[in-house]
Every structure is written in C-alpha cells, then in structure tokens.
C-alpha cells in the first residue's frame with residue numbers, strides 16, 4: 402500500500418486526501434485539458450443527493466444517451482452508447498465484435514491501447530506503418546481485418562488524416578471501423594456523421610479532453626442501432642456512475658464553456674508549435690491538444706525528457722521505434738508553456 406502510494410505520488414505528484422508533493426509540477430504528459438470543466442458540471446456533481454449515491458444508477462443511461470443523440474444530430478438514444486471513458490468503449494467493441502485469432506488493424510505509431518486490447522483478446526494486431534508525414538499508406542487500405550481502430554486525429558503525432566481517407570476506408574474495408582475521435586474537438590472537421598452514412602462505422606468520443614473531464618470517465622459512441630444493441634450486451638451492468646451521467650448531461654448543457662477552452666488551447670498550440678520549430682524541433686501539424694516535438698540533436702530526446710523532469714516538467718517520452726527522437730507535449734496553459742519553453746532554451750543552450 403505504502404509503495405503504491407509512493408508510486409502514485411511520484412507519477413502524479415498527488416494522492417487523494419494528501420497535500421500534493423509537487424504542487425508546482427507542470428504536467429504535460431497525458432493530454433488533459435489545462436482548464437477547468439464548466440461550473441455546471443461541478444455543480445451537477447455537488448448536487449447529487451443521498452439517494453443518487455445510495456441507489457444504483459440508470460443501467461442504460463437513457464437520459465444522457467438521448468441528450469447526446471439530440472446534441473450530435475442522431476435520431477435517438479438507440480444510436481448512442483456511453484461508457485466509463487472511451488477506453489471502456491474500445492474494449493467493448495473488441496468484446497462484442499471480434500473472436501480470438503481475428504486480425505485487428507491499426508496504424509503505427511498510434512494509441513498503444515489498440516494493440517494491447519487485441520492481444521488481451523487473443524486477437525492478432527496488424528499495425529501498418531504511417532508514412533513520414535504520419536498519414537495512411539495504400540497498404541493500410543488494402544489490408545483485410547475484422548476490426549480497425551482508426552484514430553483521427555492520431556496520437557502521438559497529433560495529425561488528422563484527410564476526412565476523405567476515412568470515407569474511402571469505410572467504403573473499402575470489409576470489417577468494422579472504429580473511428581476514434583478522442584481529440585477531434587481540437588481539430589477543424591469531424592466524421593461525426595459517418596455512423597449514419599456507413600453501417601460498419603462506430604464513431605467514438607470522450608469528455609476527457611475537450612470537456613476537461615478526464616477524472617469523470619465519460620466516453621460515448623455513435624453507431625447504427627443494431628451495432629449499439631450488440632455493444633450494450635457486453636457492457637458492465639452499471640458502467641456509468643450516477644456522477645458521470647449527471648456530469649455528462651451538465652457538460653452538454655454548457656458547450657460554450659468547452660468551446661472557449663478549445664479556442665485557448667488552439668491558440669497556445671500554435672504558439673508552442675512556432676516556438677518549438679524556432680528551437681530546431683520538427684513538429685507535424687497537430688489538430689489535437691498536444692504536439693509531437695521531433696529532435697535529432699544533442700542532448701538527445703530522452704536526455705531532454707529527463708532534464709525537464711528534474712525541473713518538475715513532465716512530458717511524454719516513448720521508448721519505441723520511430724519515437725526515440727521525440728517528445729509528446731500536452732498543450733498546457735500559456736504560463737505552463739512559457740515555463741516549458743524557458744526550460745527547453747536552458748537545456749538546449751538557446
């Protein structure tokens with residue numbers, strides 16, 4: 402227990418019920434939104450009464466699914482599924498639609514969970530390399546599989562493949578296409594309607610990023626009703642707590658708040674990108690709330706990562722092929738990004 406607490410403390414600088422050990426840590430490693438959620442969300446959670454806590458929540462989250470359908474232009478709740486964060490929905494799709502030994506297609510590099518889920522289910526992950534601009538290659542379109550995880554924008558590159566590529570892929574692919582739009586609110590356009598257009602597409606979203614609600618765990622997806630029915634069969638009975646259902650509803654009621662935060666993140670992203678390029682990094686065009694800063698000099702990217710950590714600035718370093726020379730940096734507040742840039746100038750002697 403003590404050991405676990407210590408690990409948590411070291412990673413997050415925070416253990417529930419205790420004073421943060423590193424109150425001034427600049428945490429830019431997990432793509433959280435640096436701005437608070439809407440006050441309406443906080444209020445909705447505070448307002449939960451004894452009964453809401455004592456009793457089981459609505460097992461099918463009907464009110465939240467209806468609100469999501471209305472909000473995103475779907476005919477009704479039968480087109481919508483909600484989950485304990487999008488991670489649960491990704492796992493539900495594997496459980497509902499794949500068998501052991503099935504091929505699961507995705508690209509590389511991408512969100513590490515896709516491969517992990519495939520392996521966990523005894524399936525065979527097939528990861529097709531992205532090109533030098535982190536875009537899909539012809540090989541991707543030509544690969545057969547039972548299910549495909551297609552993130553747009555992708556992580557860790559931040560790049561959004563053209564919408565027409567997703568359209569084309571849904572047409573040619575024989576299996577199910579999971580379009581992961583975790584970061585799409587920071588982008589310019591989305592594939593939100595694709596579940597209406599294609600009977601093999603599931604469009605997945607989360608409130609973790611754009612809505613500043615990673616701790617609440619609200620994921621949601623849109624698909625044709627027969628697919629939604631299959632997903633509902635494999636979910637945990639009460640996969641959405643009373644708090645997450647209430648918070649999700651309140652968040653939809655204050656889209657302006659979320660959009661204002663997105664505008665701030667996008668402005669800071671542009672400034673961060675420019676400054677990183679000025680420092681000598683190569684930065685693919687990000688449509689997300691993070692950037693991939695590629696670096697081929699001395700000190701190397703891992704050393705930079707470590708030097709930043711010594712200064713209580715935490716970014717993401719992947720010890721993986723094609724990413725050894727890169728850091729993924731979440732777009733924080735302007736002041737956090739100023740701190741990061743000042744540290745980088747110091748470390749790089751610029």
Ligand SMILES: Cc1ncc(COP(=O)(O)O)c(C=O)c1O
Pocket residue numbers: 431432485486487488489512552555556581583606607608609615619620
């Ligand atoms: C590409 C991608 N998809 C899905 C998720 C899952 O988000 P959550 O489970 O917080 O809803 C993440 C989280 O970082 C992500 O990067």
